[in-house]
Amino acid sequence: MDLSAINPVLLIASLMVAATPLLLAAIGELVAERSGVLNLGVEGMMITGAVTGFAIAVETGSPLLGFVGAAAGGAALSFLFVILTQFALANQVASGLALTLFGLGLSALAGQRYVGIKPPPTPDLDIPILSDLPVVGPILFGHDPVLYFGIFLVAGVWALLKFTRAGLILRAVGENHDAAHALGYKVVRIRALAILFGGACAGLGGAYISLVRVPQWTEGMTAGVGWIALALVVFASWKPWRVLLGAYLFGGITVLQLNLQAAGVAIPVEYLAMSPYLITILVLVILSADKSRAPASLGRIFHASQ
Amino acid sequence: MIRLEKRPQPSRVWRLATPLLAVLATMIAGGLLFAVLGKNPVEAIRTIFWDPLFGEFAFYYRPQLLVKGAPLVLIAIGLSLGFRAGIWNIGAEGQYIIGALTGAGVGLAFYPLDAWFVFPLMVIAGALGGWAWAMIPAVLKVRFGTNEILVSLMLVYVAEQLLASMSLGLLRNPEGMGFPGSRNLNDYAAGSSWINQNAGLHWGVAAALIAVIFAYVLLNRHMLGYHIRLTGEAPRAARFAGVRPARLILFCLGTSGALAGLAGLFEVSGPSGQVSIDFNVGYGFTAIIVAFLGRLHPVGILLAGALMALTYIGGEIAQGNLGLPAAAIQVFQGMLLFFLLAFDLLTDYRVRVTRSEVA
Structure with a gap:
């Protein structure tokens, strides 16, 4: 075992990369849940985004188009969820599961031709002087644009929910859809938009795994990140900045266990690999005592006749 | 205008009919999927649903x-x-x-x-x-x-x-x-x-x-x-x-x-x-x-x-x-759940087509 092989600067820099898919997926799900919709299909939307992003990036040679396509792919899958839960008034838990099962199958089908191919590299930001600074450079200024976009998105969602009228309406729909409806807000339309936003974010997160983090396509490669993102929203008590904190925490655990594996710690690989999931459970247990922060209409079906 | 009206009681008929309808819809949508994949849809559906039961090697x-x-x-x-x-x-x-x-x-x-x-x-x-x-x-x-x-x-x-x-x-x-x-x-x-x-x-x-x-x-x-x-x-x-x-x-x-x-x-x-x-x-x-x-x-x-x-x-x-990819059947199964959940609307609600009222 050689712990000195772990370089703290690289560790933090790679932690940010590991956290970004989680961050993107979780901030999207946070918006959906604040509007009162529990979408358990995050894993399915992520893997769909991962495969569409990968395919488009490989075909066009442009990672940027890949990410745009991934967002569209994730949103397209989440549109099925909109149809099921908002128009067909189906149970949200069951519909979310359906989305995940369907997304996993669809992505495996679509991705067959792309196994073993390398995607075009996503260029890192390269600011003269700043990116070359020791320690600060690789951590703050040496990443790809999508990573910064993720942080920007958190700030954007925070500002939207806290300061704007649109954010207030979104929260009103999530807290009490009957009252919001009585005030004349289009509950179904607002929720549909929130779900689509969540889908696009999850798609981006998935593409970040297949285009930047890994980068290649393998079946089922999201490996539960979507589910951890769902847990993260609970962890964050539905607050945007806490999502960032939580994502970095989980990213840190993931990267640390990978580093420990590489450093040859005496713990078997399998037990290190299960640690992020176990820690997610632990965090859920600690935080589940306080349920008061959850949007009051979360998971309830809205129909104007009632 | 299409309006949904909640039934006082879930419909018994639709409770039994929706799974059948969902299977039928999945066969159609699945057939389309197989056609997109370049397989003969009728043959694919027959291979999946008929051959295991009554085909040559059914035993x-x-x-x-x-x-x-x-x-x-x-x-x-x-x-x-x-x-x-x-x-x-x-x-x-x-x-x-x-x-x-x-x-x-x-x-x-x-x-x-x-x-x-x-x-x-x-x-x-x-x-x-x-x-x-x-x-x-x-x-x-x-x-x-x-x-x-x-x-x-x-x-x-x-x-x-x-x-x-x-x-x-x-x-x-x-x-x-x-x-x-x-x-x-x-x-x-x-x-x-x-x-x-x-x-x-x-x-x-x-x-x-x-x-x-x-x-x-x-x-x-x-x-x-x-x-x-x-x-x-x-x-x-x-x-x-x-x-x-x-x-x-x-x-x-x-x-x-x-x-x-x-x-x-x-x-x-x-x-x-x-x-x-x-x-x-x-x-x-x-x-x-x-x-x-x-x-x-x-x-x-x-x-x-x-x-x-x-x-x-x-x-x-x-x-x-037929060389149908293994993942296609997974998609097929996922579709089935989708259609089932969507058609379940008919169990709990009545779909009414009404003319939009003029105030």
């Missing part, structure tokens, strides 16, 4: 129906109890793995002892393993109010890692020349679940049928089953009627875990034969579709399990004969 495929159907029904019966009461165990895949590990572990511990009690002990160990794994989310939910969906799902990934660790380490075949995977239980008569391998009959099939009967009696003739149904249909009324939610959570999650564990044990000691890294093939997740398709009703689940087993086998045939 070989029919027993497979029991082999694939048994674990699906066994797991889905357990899940349906919880789903009815709004308790969502979606980690059956993990409980299935753990049941297989504990059950096979007991069997392998006795190897090569040839005694009548080995297999019964394995069955008990398998059920207990699945039960214990499901008790983790159950106890956490009862004690701390933790979301059982997320915990049970996280435990699937933990179980998969445990499976990898066991098949590479503790349970590895000492005479396996270093290859991963345990001894093959099919070579160990005292630890095999086969009754008649040629007929596809193993103890899991028997257990699935017993579970169906057990669930039917429980739901229709027993106080506990009444409480489960009451909690799902009218949670507030259930509380006034003195239903204790904690007991219900422990019972539903525990039972579904034990049944999933049993399914895993019967699979590992029969059709699969050994503990290996890729032992689990997603029965725990497909069983969710089976449970919904069967309307969470024991008899419905039996039929739905048979249908889903058919798509598995038909999918394999189509893979071999």
Whole structure:
């Protein structure tokens, strides 16, 4: 075992990369849940985004188009969820599961031709002087644009929910859809938009795994990140900045266990690999005592006749 | 203008008709999908739904129906109890793995002892393993109010890692020349679940049928089953009627875990034969579709399990004969759940076409 092989600067820099898919997926799900919709299909939307992003990036040679396509792919899958839960008034838990099962199958089908191919590299930001600074450079200024976009998105969602009228309406729909409806807000339309936003974010997160983090396509490669993102929203008590904190925490655990594996710690690989999931459970247990922060209409079906 | 009107009572006719309609719609949409993939849709659908039952090699495929159907029904019966009461165990895949590990572990511990009690002990160990794994989310939910969906799902990934660790380490075949995977239980008569391998009959099939009967009696003739149904249909009324939610959570999650564990044990000691890294093939997740398709009703689940087993086998045939990708059948199964959930609208609501009123 050689712990000195772990370089703290690289560790933090790679932690940010590991956290970004989680961050993107979780901030999207946070918006959906604040509007009162529990979408358990995050894993399915992520893997769909991962495969569409990968395919488009490989075909066009442009990672940027890949990410745009991934967002569209994730949103397209989440549109099925909109149809099921908002128009067909189906149970949200069951519909979310359906989305995940369907997304996993669809992505495996679509991705067959792309196994073993390398995607075009996503260029890192390269600011003269700043990116070359020791320690600060690789951590703050040496990443790809999508990573910064993720942080920007958190700030954007925070500002939207806290300061704007649109954010207030979104929260009103999530807290009490009957009252919001009585005030004349289009509950179904607002929720549909929130779900689509969540889908696009999850798609981006998935593409970040297949285009930047890994980068290649393998079946089922999201490996539960979507589910951890769902847990993260609970962890964050539905607050945007806490999502960032939580994502970095989980990213840190993931990267640390990978580093420990590489450093040859005496713990078997399998037990290190299960640690992020176990820690997610632990965090859920600690935080589940306080349920008061959850949007009051979360998971309830809205129909104007009632 | 299309308007939805809530029915005072869910329609009985549509409750039975929606699964059939969903299957039909899935066949059409699936046919389109197969056409996009460049296969003849009619031939593909026929290969999936007809050939395993009445095709040239049906004598070989029919027993497979029991082999694939048994674990699906066994797991889905357990899940349906919880789903009815709004308790969502979606980690059956993990409980299935753990049941297989504990059950096979007991069997392998006795190897090569040839005694009548080995297999019964394995069955008990398998059920207990699945039960214990499901008790983790159950106890956490009862004690701390933790979301059982997320915990049970996280435990699937933990179980998969445990499976990898066991098949590479503790349970590895000492005479396996270093290859991963345990001894093959099919070579160990005292630890095999086969009754008649040629007929596809193993103890899991028997257990699935017993579970169906057990669930039917429980739901229709027993106080506990009444409480489960009451909690799902009218949670507030259930509380006034003195239903204790904690007991219900422990019972539903525990039972579904034990049944999933049993399914895993019967699979590992029969059709699969050994503990290996890729032992689990997603029965725990497909069983969710089976449970919904069967309307969470024991008899419905039996039929739905048979249908889903058919798509598995038909999918394999189509893979071999038509070169249909394995993932296509997964998409097909996912579609089925989609259509079912969408058509369920007709059970609870009446669709009225009205002219938009002029004020």
